[in-house]
Amino acid sequence: MLEFGWRKKEKSYTALIWLMFLSVLAGPFATAPVQAQEAVSNIHWLKADVPPIGISSGPLAGKGVHGGIVKALLGHEAGPGMVEGHANIARLFSLIKSGNYCVPGLIKTSEREEFVYFTDHPTAVLDTSHLVYAASNKKLRDKIDENVSLRQLLGDGFVVGVGAGISYGDGIDEIIQSYEGESVVIRHPTPNFIEPILSMIEMERVDFSLAPPWAITWLLLNEKLKPRDAKMPKVITHPFREASTKTNYHVACTKNDWGRQAVALLDEKLTRADVQQALDRNARVWMSVKNAQEHLLD
Template identity: 25%
Template sequence: MIKRPASKFKHDKFKHCWQRDTRESNMLFLMKQRKRGSCNLTQALVSFILVVYGIGSQAQERVIWHTADFAPYFIQDGPYKGQGIADRRLQLVIAGLPQFDHQVISGVTPARSNSEVVQKDNLCFVARIRTKAREQIMAFTEQPIIHTLSNGLITTRNRAASLTPYLNKEGALSLREFLLRSPYRLGLTPGRSFGPGIDEVLNQVRPIRPQGMVEVEADNHFRSRLLKLLYQDGYQAILGYPEELDYFTELLSLRGEELVYLPITEEPPLVAGHVACSKSDLGRRVVQAVDQLISQASFRQKVQDAYRHWLDPASLARYNRLLNRQSAQ
């Protein structure tokens, strides 16, 4: 005979259907109640399932973040592992979104990410350039999470001396003229966006002069491309951020004067970086929540500080100058 605590269920509509702590006693109770006809079996079964199996407590929705082998944005190994520009940015975003259950998958190639974002409804990226093509398959934050220095052309100083016909008076290079007229080939990573202006030039020139570009392996990161640029002749220039060049120049103990970064005329000097997610209901709710974080001045300052930390003095001075000019407009 199960003893019921009458006071606990005094005002309960189903006071004869209370649950015990163990599965065995609950099942025994339900069988007895069915025989006695004192409560509705369906209601009792529902109550039993909710209590015993914990159904009804709302679980956090899982959000998966892809990161790439893309130093100094994502640093996968070495003494600075997890301390890259976008590593820190992702840590700030995750800390600001405790309502979601976050999972980070590291070392994913751009091509794989672009494929899986269509297949999954909970995939996100903390560092994405917003393009028309990506807008078809991803939901983006309305506000940029940060503006960074744009990608430029990186080559050796000896080769750069022959590129003066393609430079303007500020020393920026016309990528279109370089690809159409120079004898050099450009090494490109499949699936990576370099900014709307650069991407447009690449798409326009590729059918006209495909021999001016060569695609490198998807897992061939900047370090390998930089070494091949210096010591092999498969291609004579690559595209990259100035902070990429500075990081690997120091990491590989290269002489900085050997390599040159040239801004590109077809791309604004600052590029907007966004958070992007799967184009789903969950993805849209995540980017909306990130937009609320971006609206906080303290959050924006922390994101910018994480970026400034990795800039060399010359790039930092240029970045601050461009930001001030942008703010004044």
């Protein structure tokens, strides 16, 4: 009986030692998610004054996509003082270099990668350029289907209005340039071309323009597109064959050791299904005027 009792105690001590060892081993891993969440919550964010990611003026001021991105990553609204004011791209990169900051959504380019680290996973996925035309343009409307081609429309004599100095992406720019001398391409001289081009659509000086759907949403909700009379045509957007499907926006952080660690933490968050679902809902708000009115306007 004594031997049996000793062995029983010995097993209990052994089990206790193993439990203590496992608790010590698991300790850092158990707290890692909490520490990672705290690290993400302590990130200072910069707003890019680039619609629809960041909007600094008008009725949609402060209601850009960036707010939903930060909320999805944190799981709650950012704390006081954690989000800096809006800045244009030049000012933005100047600020990023001056301290430890992240921007919720920027298009990743090789040029920008010289100054910042980008997350591998996107924080917003938005439609690229669509055909923009008036519903009353029956001749053009009859040509629009799921396989509509920009090259074919220009070849058929339809006139496109575009902005001077604006790039619509590889392939699209080449198509536009190839038709420059055939009176089917009209360029507006200012970079802020969408509103005047839509007026040209209204006056039937051009058949269509090219713009992402969110840009039309932004214009309409800011009341920048004001009809001169009751005959203002309804504007329709439609994808076309040569356009890339989507534009991805990523978090960009200061290019130093801190930024590398921040991007790694954020990429881990961006693999979570609940975060991705929240980001998808956030981006869809900008896909139509109806969605934006329901979610953004008071």
